[in-house]
Amino acid sequence: MTQGELFGGLFDASPERGRSEPAPGAVLLPGWLDPAAQLRLVAACRDWARPPAGMHTVRMPTGGTMSVRMVSLGRHWYPYGYSDTAEDGTPVKPFPPELGTLARRAVAEAYGPAVGGAGGNGGTGAGGGIGAVEGIGGIGGIAGAVGYEPDVAIVNHYPHGARMGLHQDRDERADAPVVSLSLGDTCVFRLGNTETRTKPWTDLELHGGDLLVFGGPARFAYHGVVRTLPGTADPALGLTGRLNITVRQSGL
Numbered sequence: 001m002t003q004g005e006l007f008g009g010l011f012d013a014s015p016e017r018g019r020s021e022p023a024p025g026a027v028l029l030p031g032w033l034d035p036a037a038q039l040r041l042v043a044a045c046r047d048w049a050r051p052p053a054g055m056h057t058v059r060m061p062t063g064g065t066m067s068v069r070m071v072s073l074g075r076h077w078y079p080y081g082y083s084d085t086a087e088d089g090t091p092v093k094p095f096p097p098e099l100g101t102l103a104r105r106a107v108a109e110a111y112g113p114a115v116g117g118a119g120g121n122g123g124t125g126a127g128g129g130i131g132a133v134e135g136i137g138g139i140g141g142i143a144g145a146v147g148y149e150p151d152v153a154i155v156n157h158y159p160h161g162a163r164m165g166l167h168q169d170r171d172e173r174a175d176a177p178v179v180s181l182s183l184g185d186t187c188v189f190r191l192g193n194t195e196t197r198t199k200p201w202t203d204l205e206l207h208g209g210d211l212l213v214f215g216g217p218a219r220f221a222y223h224g225v226v227r228t229l230p231g232t233a234d235p236a237l238g239l240t241g242r243l244n245i246t247v248r249q250s251g252l
């Protein structure tokens with residue numbers, strides 16, 4: 001009998017989900033968004049999804065469609081670039097300043113203070129609950145993390161069965177980190193390498209509320225969503241499937 005069976009779900013017997021660095025420059029902070037913040041973001045996504053310039057199916061240049069539905073804020077993403085006009089020909093919705101504030105906090109908490117900087121914790125992570133990334137030298141060692149000025153967000157909705165193939169986020173003209181917030185159903189997120197679409201890769205579970213930041217040496221890593229786990233969302237969200245918000249600095 002496993003501990004999980006013994007305690008009958010009294011607590012989460014899955015391996016400890018603490019802060020991790022699945023690759024240099026990539027930082028996962030599980031449960032970073034508390035339930036109230038998750039509720040607020042799901043409600044905001046519902047607003048952003050409304051037409052005009054709302055959630056739409058993405059057609060690929062090859063003729064297929066993505067299984068994920070999308071809405072962009074700040075600039076409209078299409079494969080493969082950004083425009084000011086959304087899929088329906090109307091102006092893209094503005095980038096909400098609150099998302100910028102949230103994403104700046106995410107980057108600061110993911111990478112920690114600059115090592116050796118005034119008041120820094122020397123990168124040990126001791127005391128402040130914020131750890132600098134090993135070997136990178138804290139936030140100062142990550143391109144575009146100090147003075148991070150995100151101006152674009154892409155909201156993806158994954159209905160049951162949707163996934164996203166391995167790709168690099170390289171339509172931006174900046175190498176600043178990408179901030180990824182997950183809501184609703186858990187997914188299996190594949191974090192690969194920067195060179196090829198093939199192994200080595202690491203499969204991570206991203207749960208609703210999790211923060212993943214990928215910057216520095218991980219900024220141009222191939223990544224994708226292998227599958228979602230239907231029915232794993234917090235029922236209080238009233239959300240079917242999974243939402244993911246990536247916040248980016250376009251450099252445009």
Ligand SMILES: O=C(O)CCC(=O)C(=O)O
Pocket residue numbers: 154156164169180189206223224225244246
């Ligand atoms: O849904 C995710 O976790 C990843 C989304 C993504 O890679 C993207 O929007 O470029």
Ligand SMILES: [Fe+2]
Pocket residue numbers: 167168169223
């Ligand atoms: Fe991506």
